[in-house]
Amino acid sequence: MAVSTYLPAGKATRKKQGKIHIDLKTAEEAIQKKFIRYDKEADGHFDAISALHKSVRSSDVNASLHYLARMLEAGEEPLYIVRRLVRAAAEDIGLADPFALVLAISTQQAVHFLGMPESNDIVAELVIYLAKAPKSRAVDDAYAKAKDDVQNQ
Structure with a gap:
């Protein structure tokens, strides 16, 4: 290594x-420092971000924070993580809590402005908020139906 x-x-x-x-x-x-096994170039990179997204989706705050910390402490690009969290706010929470998307975009701006490690708590706050937020895929489902209607006319 x-x-x-x-x-x-x-x-x-x-x-x-x-x-x-x-x-x-x-x-x-x-x-x-303890060595954290994490390969940003291999499947571990995608497995970790997927696990974070699934943990947020299933409202598991502890697992969400675990995967966030695992990625950040291994040196993952924080804007990559936040980009996925913006998607989770729109796709999985949507209209059940529209403020989730506002907070996700604010987090992206804060991470861009402050950098790391100063943004750790800000990203963690977003992860906790999204995991605890009510979930609704109504917008995603409605758009998929509208798209299907347009393509099959």
Whole structure:
């Protein structure tokens, strides 16, 4: 496994000739942290975001927070996570709580403005809100029917 896998994001600096420079403080921090198995390039990436979405959909706050923390602590791009949560707010909650979409878009703006790790609590707040919100797929179902009607005319 690459050394940079164990380092906090952005802590290793590349020098000339492809060598990586790691100072003592960074090495000590990396040793103290538990390694989180997560591959952003493989199925684990999609499995985790899917598990988060399904946990929100099933109103499981604890599981939702678990998958959120797993992704964020492994260095997942927070805007990728929030984009999926915006979709969950529209698709799974919809008109049962229209404020969910407003909060999701506000979270996207806050993450973009603040960055990480300052946005951790903001994204967690959204996840909790969405998991606890009433659910309705009425808009998604109605649009699917209208689309089907248009395509079959």
